[in-house]
Amino acid sequence: MAATVETISPLSRVGRIVRENPVIPLVLLLFALIALLNVLQPGIFNERWVGNTIRFAMPLAMLAACQTLTMLTGGIDLSAGVAATVSAFVVATLTPLVGGPMAIMLALGAAVLIGLVNGFGVGICRVHPLIMTLGTGLIATGCLQVYQRYVINTGSEIPWFFEFLGTGRTLGMPNGLYLFVPFAILIIWGLRRTGFGRLLYAIGANENATRLSGVRSWQVLMALYTLSGLIAGITGLLYVGIIRAPSLSLANSLMLPSVAAAVIGGTSIFGGRGTYSGTIVGALILTVLGTLLTLLQIPEGARRLLFGAIILAVTALYVRITDQS
Amino acid sequence: MTRVLARYGWSLGLLAILAILLVATRLIQPNFGASGLDSLARAALPFAFATVGMGIVVIAGGIDLSIASIMAVAGVVAALLMHQMGDANAGWVVLIVLTRVPDIVVTLAMLFVWEGVALLILNAPGGAAAPWLRELVVGAVTIPGLPPELTSWLPRALVVLIAFVVIFWLPLRRSKLGLSIYAIGSDQHAAFRSGVPIGLTRVAAYGFAGLFAALGGLSITLSTGIGEPIAGPYLMASVAAVVLGGVALTGGKGGLLGPIIAVFILRTLRLDLTLLSVDPNVTTIIEGTIMVAVVMAGGLLAMRGRR
């Protein structure tokens, strides 16, 4: 009996590797989905399709970065979608008036402002992030509507740089990767190797303990939500470059999927646990899943049902494999 | 006394806000009266049911993102069954069927699933509600033997709401199951060690949430007379009301009285903004600001209390 306890079976070793690298099962799942797609629609796995998938997964993954970062501290950013929309709408409507660079500054400024207000509320006034960001989301939507009325007749134009990123390709891959790859590397590195990244995990794991260690958590939260606003703003710029049609609800539809991407990617909504690489894979999975369901000729109701059921199955399986309890 | 104040202080504060808002409504619109209260109560009904459902789950330390979609499913199923079979009782079958069993993160996925189910059942608004059931939530209460002037101020919708909450929640709150719901929300580890069956309790909490969400969906069908397969704005509204009502999103704290008052506050606020004919976009801004401000003020008060 003692002997069986001492030896580690190969299966449990695999289990451990997987547990320590939770991205692996996610990547496997992604490939399984692609394989399934290729069976259903032979020849789909071509360069163009891969490019398109990545193109639409990028903004989702970026917005999901807002969720991942805030969820690590036990928060959430429900205003991210609105912030992205604000930034996209502002840049498209202001470019004809004040020129690209200035419009970009103003657009990002608006998004950062939303983040700052969130940071103030969450960090200093201790409002629950869900309520705070929901509230600022509402406020920003209202402001955007009011703003919209003054720019109905100014036309819209998207700075060429973002059209280049959003619609252009290099070697078949979308140009958006020029923005996204450095961004992703920065976030992944930042979470693992910077003090700020560590503090996000720490605050989510036990805010009291960070206080005890001399962390003023309001500083971290303030910086975090402002950063989240900035990321959302950049996402909005990239997204409007991809869609090329500013609207008052442009990125709002990315909101729930961005939370889903983070959750599928293994980020705990209670804080303290998660990785951005997981989130990226989560975003890819959602995008591929979307395509899969679009191409299946089934009623819309069944489509959504399947979408939910698959997410359910993935998370259930994932939680089991990685043994989170 | 101070203990009572400490425990119910938040609800009392909300009640005061509600009273002020109602007085303000009366000042803005001197004609505001029984019919106004009635429509307020009817408007609040689905929100209140959703909030009660959400509240129970949140107290148990979870969150139910699928609450609005469940309401849609309940609504369309009820509308369809009543339409086809002309049998109002079918509405109640729904409640039992929908008392379902998901888990915490799972509810996000369930949101999509229920959305899909609602669309599969009814791909466009339709169906019908049984007239006698619709009467149930319309108008004022009439109690035989009492002069109607006395009861004309009491909307039926409010009575229905109170009846359901009293029937289900009050006994539950004091029961062992109710305590267990608080326990798993407060500290799951400690609850497990105290012998609370975590899984079963969670199932029960989500079950009750499903029940109330179904009631909410039913109440929508009763007020609109049809079933709508697209979920309304009840998810975020219910979360907001739960938090405004003093239930901690971390679980274990608070009751359902506060959230229900919060629902009425939010509805009255909207009424007042309409009466004042405020620019609609500004309305959104005001609603967001007030929501944040109330919670912020609560946080600051709590912080000063601790000092």
Add this chain to the structure above:
Amino acid sequence: QDYTIGVSNTVQGNGWREEMICAIKAQALKSGEVASLNIAHRNTDAAGQLEDIRNLIQAGVDAIVVNPANPEGINAAIKEATDAGIVVVAVDQAVTEPSAYVVSNNQEEYGYLGAKWLFEQIGGEGSVVYMRGAAGASADNDRDKGFKRALAEYPGVKVAQEVFTGWQQDQGKQQILDYLATGVAFDGVWTSGIDNVIVDAFVESGAPLVPIVGADNAGFVGQLGSVEGLVGAAVTNPGSIGAAGVTVALNILKGEKPAEQTVLVTPALWDNVSEEGKASIAAAQNPNLDPEWPVSVSIADYTTYSTDEIIACKGPGE
């Protein structure tokens, strides 16, 4: 005379609905007969609209212009309003409550007209992508009826793919790009108003253009005039229908009831193939307009404001 008019609308943040609100404001101001507008404009469902209408009744308005969330769901409140002597005009979509007046775009006709043109254009033979609006919405359902009616008339036409865009630009674009990338074969695209991103997707991915049906949104109408090789048609669906509602309501308040309880505004179709259509498109061009806004900003006989006035989006007392 100074009337107070209430407005209830349940979709926010959509160009078409924003134009509707602006049209209502502009017409109310222009008429000179409206003292104030009381607008309930938010994202909600039928139950929420019931609440809004009841709040408007409480506010004591003289008339209510409502874009119904669905045809039956708000009947109860409409009945309460008309019982209280308030004139109720449903715009854009019909309601089944008989006491209300209806000034509506004919959504079934909208679906039929575009589909018929498209099927004709591909020679009555082939397959099309059918990009619908939001699942479960009643306008989408009506358009679907029209589309199916046309489909029945052209047995040679098949639907290659049917999908809901949710009236979201980004969704529509991703879906069409998926079709283009995966080699789904089709000869035409029918859209429920998510149109300019579809053209963009073809252009960006360098795929050969096929005939595309959209709505009269400024962006798409611009593309019909300018995109090389694009064959397409815009079906009008004027947001200014809201202004028509105001006019009808004011007339009723002044005692001039319309002959029929229901006034249907039949959509027009502007294609860039026929001369007539080309002329309409050329006339409707307005590159400065928000691309989501319909270009048909006025309805003859019902609206009296100028284009600048609707763009200014100012109501009485602002």
Add this chain to the structure above:
Amino acid sequence: MTEAAAGRVVLDARGVAKRFGAVAALKDASLTVKAGEIVALMGANGAGKSTFVKILTGALRPDSGHIHIDGQESRFTSPAQARRAGIMPVYQEPSLIPDLDVGDNLRLVDAPIEPFRHWVDALGITNLRLDDTISQLPLATLRILDLALTLAKEPKVLMLDEMTAALPTDLVERVLTVIRGQADAGRTVIYISHRFAEIARVCDRASVLRDGVTVGDFVIEPGIEEKIVELMLGGVPTRAEVTGAHIRAVSSAETPRLRVSQLAAGSRLADVSFELRKGEVLGVVALEGQGQDELFDVLAGFRRAQGGTIEVDGKAASFGHPADAIAKGLTLVPGDRKDALLMLRSVRENIALPLLARPSKWGAIPMREEAARVTGAVERLQIDMRAQAEVRRLSGGNQQKVTIGRWVAAGVETLLLFDPTRGIDVRTKHQIYPLLRELAAQGASILFYTSELGEIPLACDRAIVIFGGRIVDVIDAEAATEQNLMRAAYGLTEKERAASSSAEARP
């Protein structure tokens, strides 16, 4: 007497094994207890005691092994089942529901109220109300409530896992009396503690675990301690001789590191003044609730004082946030490790946390330097790193070491230790005392509250005694015998008697 009462075997566990991933927490644990017996379960930190208790009470499932209750094979799958069979634990962490009040907690586990009240009284908690919310009660009270609640349910087998670790001496006395009474009434008690004195007082036998294996079973008798310690630690006892030699002559002319005068806070800390010199370890002795919690909280910047002054290195200081105190070199190791640890994160992240606190350190982490510091601290405190990926998987004692190691890695000037040896095994304790001396010799100043009076002469230069929120005595290490300290802690010194009679009017 015990021999006579003990008869029937109540619980018999054989060959219990439990593995968590790579860590074999238990390999071959056995335990037999009879009715009316108190058996001590002993072992170093991480030996597997808590795991064993959790398995016996259904909170964990064993990988293998057999457990018989009253001769019947039992396989509990939840604490609820074990409770029904009369096997009831008091775990180290309070198992009461923080957001419910006392009455609701009773109802939750169906504990009868009258016996509960009886036990609460017997255990020395006065003025408890049934509508007190648990989260607002002090830790020591919670431990007692946990025990009272369990006793009220009349357990067949009572298991106490380091129940006394957080208790002040007076309450420990009462607990020991009560459990002795339980055994005399024919019940069975399994008792875990790292304090041999307690075990010698009440236990009949001791069963020793080492690295998950039961290595011995002894009848408690005088002189057995050395043997048990030797067996527990699996080698020569490493009891470092630290008494006496370390007491430094400190000149009182020097500016003290910390000068506290007339400090008052909350309802309990009334008026405390003392000096903590450079290179000094100053003990703090107090019974439960005499204001020591408030004192440490104020000094660490967790709460504001209502009166009095704090001077650091001769300069007046006031702290609005722990960060302010840390900036002045004052760092706290709190009594409750749950407050201090990031349970989901690794040992390394936990230890390195203070290094990253200031915004200027938010940038790239110097990984090598950090690794060196962390390794240094881990080695100095001998932290068991087998389960290092998540601190919650460490045994209780090792978790406690991480809370201290953090400040060892960050470098200490003034360390405020609130009962740091709580739940730490005898070997590690005897590593910690010299560590404190060493830190002091390097110039650190240490304020050291302990609930175990015997530690004072082992580690401190002097000790202050707090009673009723005031300092009632200052005792030098030489004079700090347990009796002296105890008398002082109860406010029974000559000085205090004189003082209190002269100041009777004080509230």
